[in-house]
Amino acid sequence: MTTVPFIECQNVAFAYDDRPILSNVNFAIEEGKFAAIMGGSGSGKTTLLRLITGQLQPTAGKILIKGRDLATFSAEELYEYRRRMGVLFQQGALFTDLSVFDNVAFPMRELTKLPEKVITDLVKLKLNAVGLRGTEDLFPSELSGGMARRVALARTIALDPELMLYDEPFTGLDPISLGMIAELIHRINQALHSTSVMVTHDIAKSLMIVDQVIFLARGEIMFSGTTTAMLEEKSPWVQQFISGASTGPVPFRYPAKMGLQQDLFGRHSVSAPLPPPSIAN
Numbered sequence: 673m674t675t676v677p678f679i680e681c682q683n684v685a686f687a688y689d690d691r692p693i694l695s696n697v698n699f700a701i702e703e704g705k706f707a708a709i710m711g712g713s714g715s716g717k718t719t720l721l722r723l724i725t726g727q728l729q730p731t732a733g734k735i736l737i738k739g740r741d742l743a744t745f746s747a748e749e750l751y752e753y754r755r756r757m758g759v760l761f762q763q764g765a766l767f768t769d770l771s772v773f774d775n776v777a778f779p780m781r782e783l784t785k786l787p788e789k790v791i792t793d794l795v796k797l798k799l800n801a802v803g804l805r806g807t808e809d810l811f812p813s814e815l816s817g818g819m820a821r822r823v824a825l826a827r828t829i830a831l832d833p834e835l836m837l838y839d840e841p842f843t844g845l846d847p848i849s850l851g852m853i854a855e856l857i858h859r860i861n862q863a864l865h866s867t868s869v870m871v872t873h874d875i876a877k878s879l880m881i882v883d884q885v886i887f888l889a890r891g892e893i894m895f896s897g898t899t900t901a902m903l904e905e906k907s908p909w910v911q912q913f914i915s916g917a918s919t920g921p922v923p924f925r926y927p928a929k930m931g932l933q934q935d936l937f938g939r940h941s942v943s944a945p946l947p948p949p950s951i952a953n
């Protein structure tokens with residue numbers, strides 16, 4: 673019997689106005705699996721995450737959630753879909769004027785009618801899960817970067833989401849905090865059996881915790897498969913990303929609309945010679 677994937681992208685394309693960002697994106701993530709979206713800066717990873725949340729709509733193709741086209745969701749269905757989603761943003765943005773307790777309780781108070789007593793117990797359980805029980809009365813300014821990220825993680829799992837989305841959860845962390853967050857994300861994924869998608873640049877850590885990798889380059893999928901298959905992948909794009917080499921097929925330059933010469937001397941100056949580089953002054 674074939675199962676319906678939790679998320680399936682079918683020939684998805686997306687453009688910001690007339691600027692194409694993604695094309696021909698096809699992949700499926702089965703329920704309970706953990707996928708990493710990797711790729712160079714500007715390759716469209718966050719855009720893909722926004723398409724999955726329904727914040728953006730594809731310009732072509734379909735995104736199916738449990739077999740249903742996200743574009744056909746009613747407002748109520750979209751609300752319900754998002755309510756069951758936990759999103760951990762880059763930097764983990766906590767509300768600075770709320771205590772740790774109120775930060776974690778926030779989604780419970782906003783999205784449920786749970787009594788305060790139950791919320792208090794749940795907040796303690798969630799903080800315990802990230803190793804921070806006892807920090808309830810602290811404010812974000814009193815936390816280290818790693819602790820703040822863990823509080824944000826506790827808030828993200830407040831309502832036991834069935835879909836977890838992480839946008840570069842390791843950014844700006846020291847190696848020890850990074851290891852802790854990676855381990856926590858892994859444990860939480862195992863405990864909640866949630867389907868998870870993580871946008872990340874950190875190959876070493878993420879390959880240890882995810883089941884599959886979707887590798888984007890120039891807005892297209894260069895590789896999609898298991899972590900083992902990725903490590904064995906011969907494509908120079910993937911190889912350069914894994915090795916972190918500064919030279920290779922991954923472009924260094926933004927694709928400017930005109931050449932440098934035209935940019936400096938005007939659109940009709942194709943034949944004007946560039947001056948020699950000046951070392952004076």
Ligand SMILES: Nc1ncnc2c1ncn2[C@@H]1O[C@H](COP(=O)(O)OP(=O)(O)OP(=O)(O)O)[C@@H](O)[C@H]1O
Binds near residue numbers: 693
């Ligand atoms: N709101 C927007 N309007 C117009 N262009 C945008 C917008 N958001 C992103 N872009 C452009 O879309 C491209 C892909 O951006 P995106 O943020 O998805 O890339 P990314 O792979 O997540 O990059 P990074 O790893 O640097 O965060 C980039 O060239 C970016 O400049």
